Amino acid sequence: xxxxxxxxxxxxxxxxxxxxxxxxxxxxxxxxxxxxxxxxxxxxxxxxxxxxxxxxxxxxxxxxxxxxxxxxxxxxxxxxxxxxxxxxxxxxxxxxxxxxxxxxxxxxxxxxxxxxxxxxxxxxxxxxxxxxxxxxxxxxxxxxxxxxxxxxxxxxxxxxxxxxxxxxxxxxxxxxxxxxxxxxxxxxxxxxxxxxxxxxxxxxxxxxxxxxxxxxxxxxxxxxxxxxxxxxxxxxxxxxxxxxxxxxxxx
Amino acid sequence: xxxxxxxxxxxxxxxxxxxxxxxxxxxxxxxxxxxxxxxxxxxxxxxxxxxxxxxxxxxxxxxxxxxxxxxxxxxxxxxxxxxxxxxxxxxxxxxxxxxxxxxxxxxxxxxxxxxxxxxxxxxxxxxxxxxxxxxxxxxxxxxxxxxxxxxxxxxxxxxxxxxxxxxxxxxxxxxxxxxxxxxxxxxxxxxxxxxxxxxxxxxxxxxxxxxxxxxxxxxxxxxxxxxxxxxxxxxxxxxxxxxxxxxxxxxxxxxxxxxxxxxxxxxxxxxxxx
Ligand SMILES: Nc1ncnc2c1ncn2[C@@H]1O[C@H](COP(=O)(O)OP(=O)(O)OP(=O)(O)O)[C@@H](O)[C@H]1O
Ligand SMILES: Nc1ncnc2c1ncn2[C@@H]1O[C@H](COP(=O)(O)OP(=O)(O)OP(=O)(O)O)[C@@H](O)[C@H]1O
Ligand SMILES: [Mg+2]
Ligand SMILES: [Mg+2]
Numbered sequence: 001x002x003x004x005x006x007x008x009x010x011x012x013x014x015x016x017x018x019x020x021x022x023x024x025x026x027x028x029x030x031x032x033x034x035x036x037x038x039x040x041x042x043x044x045x046x047x048x049x050x051x052x053x054x055x056x057x058x059x060x061x062x063x064x065x066x067x068x069x070x071x072x073x074x075x076x077x078x079x080x081x082x083x084x085x086x087x088x089x090x091x092x093x094x095x096x097x098x099x100x101x102x103x104x105x106x107x108x109x110x111x112x113x114x115x116x117x118x119x120x121x122x123x124x125x126x127x128x129x130x131x132x133x134x135x136x137x138x139x140x141x142x143x144x145x146x147x148x149x150x151x152x153x154x155x156x157x158x159x160x161x162x163x164x165x166x167x168x169x170x171x172x173x174x175x176x177x178x179x180x181x182x183x184x185x186x187x188x189x190x191x192x193x194x195x196x197x198x199x200x201x202x203x204x205x206x207x208x209x210x211x212x213x214x215x216x217x218x219x220x221x222x223x224x225x226x227x228x229x230x231x232x233x234x235x236x237x238x239x240x241x242x243x244x245x246x247x248x249x250x251x
Numbered sequence: 252x253x254x255x256x257x258x259x260x261x262x263x264x265x266x267x268x269x270x271x272x273x274x275x276x277x278x279x280x281x282x283x284x285x286x287x288x289x290x291x292x293x294x295x296x297x298x299x300x301x302x303x304x305x306x307x308x309x310x311x312x313x314x315x316x317x318x319x320x321x322x323x324x325x326x327x328x329x330x331x332x333x334x335x336x337x338x339x340x341x342x343x344x345x346x347x348x349x350x351x352x353x354x355x356x357x358x359x360x361x362x363x364x365x366x367x368x369x370x371x372x373x374x375x376x377x378x379x380x381x382x383x384x385x386x387x388x389x390x391x392x393x394x395x396x397x398x399x400x401x402x403x404x405x406x407x408x409x410x411x412x413x414x415x416x417x418x419x420x421x422x423x424x425x426x427x428x429x430x431x432x433x434x435x436x437x438x439x440x441x442x443x444x445x446x447x448x449x450x451x452x453x454x455x456x457x458x459x460x461x462x463x464x465x466x467x468x469x470x471x472x473x474x475x476x477x478x479x480x481x482x483x484x485x486x487x488x489x490x491x492x493x494x495x496x497x498x499x500x501x502x503x504x505x506x507x508x509x510x511x512x513x514x515x516x517x518x519x520x521x522x523x524x525x
Binding site: 013017036037038039040043044045085086136137138139140141142163166167168169170171172173174175177178181182196197198199200202203204222225226234237238239241242243244245246247 | 264289290291292293297308346347389393401402403404405406409427430431432433434435436437438441445460462463464466467468496499500501503504505506507508509510512513514515516517
C-alpha cells in the first residue's frame, strides 16, 4: 500500500494562479521519491499541499491509506515532517537553536529532551557550541542543518524535503545525504525530496517525477535517469544543463 | 587596473569566550573578471562579501590593511559615500533572498525604487519589467505585482538578482545566487552575468558551493577554509587543485551515473587551517 498518495491535485492561489494542475503520484512505504522541475513549476506547492499548507482546490492526498482532512490532525505533523526550502524564513529569528529544537519535543510530549537535542545536533554535524546561538549567528549551511535536525527530532515516518542541501557545500551535502540515507534504512522512513540537482536525486531516490508549468511531465526510475532515457524535451534539457556552464554560441 | 583590492581582511565576533575571528587575513584583488569563492559552510565566504560592502552585522567588527574599490578607500567611507556606492556601483545578491526583499512591498515597487537610483521615474518602470524578463521570469507582469511570499524560491532569487543588476553596478558580489534555480534557468542567469562582465566590464565575485558551475563559469577561484584563503587556482584547473580540502570536495559530489554509497566525506585535519 502507498504511504503517500496524491491524486489529481490542483492548487490555485487567489483566483488566477493555477500552481499545480492535476498532479498524481504514489510513494510506497520506505521509498524515496524525487521531484525535479522548472523553477516555479509547483514543486514546493505539492509538498505544502501534502501538509495541508496550500489552497487545494481539488484532488486528494492519502496518508497510509486514509484520505487526509483539512486542517490536518496534530498527530499528522508528528508523522510527517517537512524541511522547508528557505531556512531563513522557517527558523524564528529570536529563538535560540535550543528553543527551535525543544519546542516540537514539548508540543508532542517527549520527555528525554536533553538527550534528543544533543543527538539531533550531532546527527547533522553541529557541535554543542551551536546550541544557544540565534539563527542570524549561523552561516547559511548551518541554518539548513538546524532545520533538518528539527525535522528528525520527532522521529517522523515521512520526511518531505524541499531542496535540503542546496545551501550546503559539497562536503556537508555529502554528510547530510549520507545521514538521510542511513536514517531511512535504519528507521524505514519514506522520503519525498525536491531538488534541482539531478545528481542528488539520482543518488537519493528510486523514482522521480519531472514537473513543468504545474504539471507532471514525466515519471522516471533511477535506472532510466542514469541511462538518460528521458522522453520529454524538458527532461533532456535538464540533463544537458547538468553538465555545467557553456559560454554562449553553442547555447 | 584592479577594481577591488582587499588586504588582510579580518572579521571577528564577540562571544562569551572572547572574540572569535571568522575571517582571518583574506587578501585578493579583483579585475573586470569572474572570481569564484568556494569553501566549506561556515568558512567565511558570506562574511567576506558583506564586509566589502560595509555590511558586517554588529557586534561583528571588520578590519583590513587595505579595502579599496576603484581607488576609493572603503574602510572609513562616510554614510554619504556609501549611499552613492551601495546598490549603485557596488551590489550584493544576498544568500537569503527572502530576507533581503521587503516582505510588505511588491516586487515591482522594490525594483522601481532600485532603478530610481540611476534612472528617471518614467524610465524606471520599463527598466523594471525588462529586468524581470531578462532573468527569465515566465510571467513578469504577475511577478511585478506580487509580494515576496507569493513567489517560489527560484523566483525570489531571480527578483533579487534583477534588483541588484538594475543599476548596472561595476562590482557585483553574488552569494549563492543560483542555488535555488533549476539548472536550465541557472544557466540563463549566468549568461546575463557573463554578458555584464564581457560587455560592460563588470567585476564579479561569485560565491558558490557548486564546483562544476564555478569551474565552468569563473576565471579564477579562491578556496576558503576556516576563515582563510587556502588556495587560489585557475577555474578550469579546479579539479587539479592541491589543497586536500579542495581535492576532497570533488569526491563528495554525487553523480547522475551513480557511484559510491555512502558518499565519501572529508576527514578534516587540524593542519588544514594554519
Ligand atoms: N502564497 C502564494 N500566493 C500566490 N502565488 C503563489 C504562492 N505560493 C506560490 N505561488 C506561485 O505558485 C507557483 C509555484 O510555486 P512553487 O513555490 O511551488 O514553485 P517551485 O517549483 O517550488 O519553484 P522553485 O524551484 O523556484 O522553488 C509559482 O508561480 C508561485 O509564484
Ligand atoms: N552574528 C554572528 N555571531 C557569531 N558568529 C557568526 C555570526 N555570523 C556568522 N558567524 C559565524 O561566522 C562564520 C562564517 O560565516 P559565513 O556566513 O561567512 O559562512 P559561509 O562561508 O558563507 O558559509 P555557508 O556556505 O554555510 O553560507 C560561521 O562559522 C558563522 O557561524
Ligand atoms: Mg520551491
Ligand atoms: Mg554563506
